[in-house]
Amino acid sequence: MVMTGNYASAYGAKLSRAEVIAAYPITPQTSIVEKLAEFVSSGELRAKFIPVESEHSAMAACVAAQTAGARTYTATSSHGLTLMHEVLMWASGARLPIVITNVSRAMAPPWSVWVDHMDSIAQRDTGWLQFFCQSDQEVLDTIIMAYKACESRSVMLPAMVIEDAFILSHTSEPVDVPDQELVDSFLPAYAPELKIEVGKAMGFGSLVKPDQYMEFRYKAMQGMEDARERILSVEKEFKHIFGREHGGLLERYRCDDAEVVLVAAGSVASTAKDVVDAMRAKGVRVGLARIRAFRPFPHQELRALGSKVDGLAVLDRSYTFGAAGAMFTEVKASMYSLQRKPAVKNYIAGLGGRDITPRTLEKILEDMLVVSKRGAEDEVEWVDVAGLPRRWR
Amino acid sequence: MTKTTIPYEEFAYPGSTGCPGCGANLVMRYLLKALGERTILSIPACCWAVMPGYWPSHCLKVPLLYTAFEATGAAISGLRAALDVKGVEDVTVVGFAGDGGTVDIGLQAMSGAAERRTDVIYVMYDNEAYMNTGIQRSGSTPWGAWTTTTPVGTNHGFKHESKKDIMSIMQAHGIPYAATVSVAHPEDFVKKAAKAKSIKGFRFIHAMSPCPPGWRMNPMHTVEVARLAVDTHMFPLYEIEHGKVRITRKGKGLPVSEYLKAQGRFSHLTAPEVSAIQKAVDESWKLLLAKEASGT
Structure with a gap:
């Protein structure tokens, strides 16, 4: 198919069978969530679409849904991503393998809707994996691979797939959309070891003392370090099934x-x-x-x-x-x-x-x-x- | 002996780190008695973000997702969506936030969740200031109250703005159910929470939650002061079901000075200032009676 980077993102999320999508419009991301809203509305994608009232809420809703065991996705850009900043940290701290697309765009002022990496770079310390993409095909493939890598028990961290504003988001390129069955065989359903559910009285994100906090951070650090190998092995497997690779790290x-x-x-x-x-x-x-x-x-x-x-x-x-x-x-x-x-x-x-x-x-x-x-x-x-x-x- | 209508079973165990006499402990206790075990809570930054205890302790019999200060409305939206998509039924999703986390920083997310007709219960326990951070004014602090950010001095002093009317704000969202509850009226409280549970859609409960340290009062007077709030019409007990207003406890109509003098946070008020509060309370009460009479 010939499609824009934004549609490649939407297809990537659809093929990954995202179950809860919470999103808010922002230029030049909007056509991603429009397409996903269509997929959900037509029944092509079995998911709940939450049309939240801000990007902060988009990420907070994804965090909650993912904690309850659903695979979640959202997409944003520039000011939307920076508004999410607080909850981005929440997602990684909670060890939730959420995958999002960020259409990388300049920050105001002065207003600019065009490509710039400031928004993404400003999130470098949030504990997210960050993938900068070069083509629409890579956007689609990376979303699928990111879910697989991030959902590994040793990783359990969220990932941001980055497309350049307009240059990728709105430029059409030939994109191979893989068969759903093939993607399903590559990426099984999300099955976390722990999720919030009735009958299990526990707190997710409780207060910890100084003698406990560092251990949580240390484990997240290990997750990010383990992600190096996982990104490579997942891409190797992806290449074996789909015949493509994009260069590892x-x-x-x-x-x-x-x-x-x-x-x-x-x-x-x-x-x-x-x-x-x-x-x-x-x-x-x-x-x-x-x-x-x-x-x-x-x-x-x-x-x-x-x-x-x-x-x-x-x-x-x-x-x-x-x-x-x-x-x-x-x-x-x-x-x-x-x-x-x-x-x-x-x-x-x-x-x-x-x-x-x-x-x-x-x-x-x-x-x-x-x-x-x-x-x-x-x-x-x-x-x-x-x-x-x-x-x- | 009359049979109690309050369930015996406890879902809030000892171990809460709340202050002595904390009204919010009672709010949680009565709420969970009404909602039962098939409940999932989400709590943002507030006193109750600390009160369940340090990890791995957890003094509640239901699971709890902590969330960011302004994010309760979004968190319960996400929980509900995940349960729906997974086909998990008969679970009550509850957002449980303080007044600052509701009428100030959390208003947007809550408004969004209400507008989307999210099937959840949102409980605001109202101690009328940012108590967890040490008694700073919120949009829910009443006119005349002392807080650390509305200090009483020669210049200006105390809070000069009235309390945000969150019940009217929620009524304007056209939600199916909203109610005020008080820890001094547990039967009314439990009945309303149970009714909220039986209704589908966005439901809102405004719980008056006296705070002994913040209100500058003896912890032994929590329930007494909560009762005075109802009896003086400072905090009327009513519900709005599908837009229809019904007052559930008329109270004794005592002078507001009875309520104010029980708390150090109002001790600086002069007689004319107390009269001004009385006048405002009388007007609100009249308005509420009129709303009930007209059915809106």
Whole structure:
């Protein structure tokens, strides 16, 4: 079928047989929940649809329904996601494998409905697995895989599947929609060990003393660490059944023998692959490393890559004020333990929906080739901003 | 001897960490007696978020989902949806929140759940301030009351805004059942809670819940003060069934000063201020009688 990223999300949730969907409209997410409302209304999906009055309530309703043993799903974007922030922490603290789609969009002010990763990055400490997707197909597949990985007994944490606003959410691509029976064989019904039910008098989320709290956090940390292996094994099984894979935690594209590698997340990776191909055709040894899982972060994979290259150009589609781009900070931290460290430079680009053109990416890689030999004047550079001397297009 | 209409069975066990004389302990006790064991509770931040005891202790005989302060209406919506989709029947889903968690921070989620006709009971135990955090004013604190954020001083002093009329707000949602209950009238309380259980749709119970530390009174007077609230018409007992108002206890019509003087939080009030409260209470009572007479 040919469909948008948003419909791919809706089909992903439907194929995963989400049982309770609580959602609130927000641009550019809305067509996900519209489609799901249709599926529920037509009977194609046997689920309860709760048209909540806010995103905060959407996540709170999902938390409650999932605690009662139902597989839940919601979708949101930017301000909706940040409104959920408190309950996102609730979901991970309660060890609930909820899966959501976030259509990553800029935060106001000034108002912007276009792509930017600030909303998603701002949730990095909530205890959620975070997957940045590159294509509509990956969105659909990742939702199904995320349920399976997250519902593993050793993981039991929620996951956020991230599509870039408009670039994926509203762009139609050919998407293979797998057969329901195949998905059912891959993803069995949600059967948690513990759920809230009558006859079992217990409190879910009770008060704990300081001599107990850390153990709960420690176990959640273990869950996130175990997710690394689980993401890979689930994807392996997925590939075996459906014939597709999307790169685990870190997708590497033409990185072998590369001098300089662009590190990026989201839809820009597909543009970057073309740029890498074009530059390689001219004999320039460049590659792309796509951060697919931002949480858990692929430190090991990046270290293995970093030990072999001269430079890593880290592209961030958001900025952490007073520091640098969040991806950059993580990548740089990964390199610290290496004996032979590559040069690492941060390029801030594409905020609020600004296009990142092939020419811009080529210039970033060209700059990085120079930086990896001579060092950088600035460790963090804002790309394509009015008033700055350097031309990026 | 007259047979008691209150069930003997207890669903709230000893072990609650509530303060001595806590009205909310009685609210929970009577509520669960009426609703029985096939009940699932959701409680947001409030005194009762602490009162069941530290994990893994749990002083209630029913399961309980803790939720965020403003999220009770959403949590009970999610619980109901999950039970429905799983085909679990005959379970009463109950949101149990304080006044701040209901009329202030939780109003939006509750309004949403009511508008969606969610099949749940929402109980607001009203101790008329943020008591769990140490007596700060809420939208449900009455005019004239001292709290830590409405301190009595030479400048301004005490709360100068009236209590939010949550019953009217809920009536305006067109819900099938809303009732006020008091721990001083357990039979009326249990009867209303049982009636709420028998009705489908969004049901609301407003429970007066005296708080000895917050109201600056002796813990031994909890029930007495709750009774005075009814007898002075400060807190009339009534129900609204499918829009029809019915007063269930008329009270003795005592002067409000009887109620006010029993609590330190009103001790600063001057005679004209007490008269102003009396006037407001008389008007509300008249309005309620008129509502009952007209059937709306």
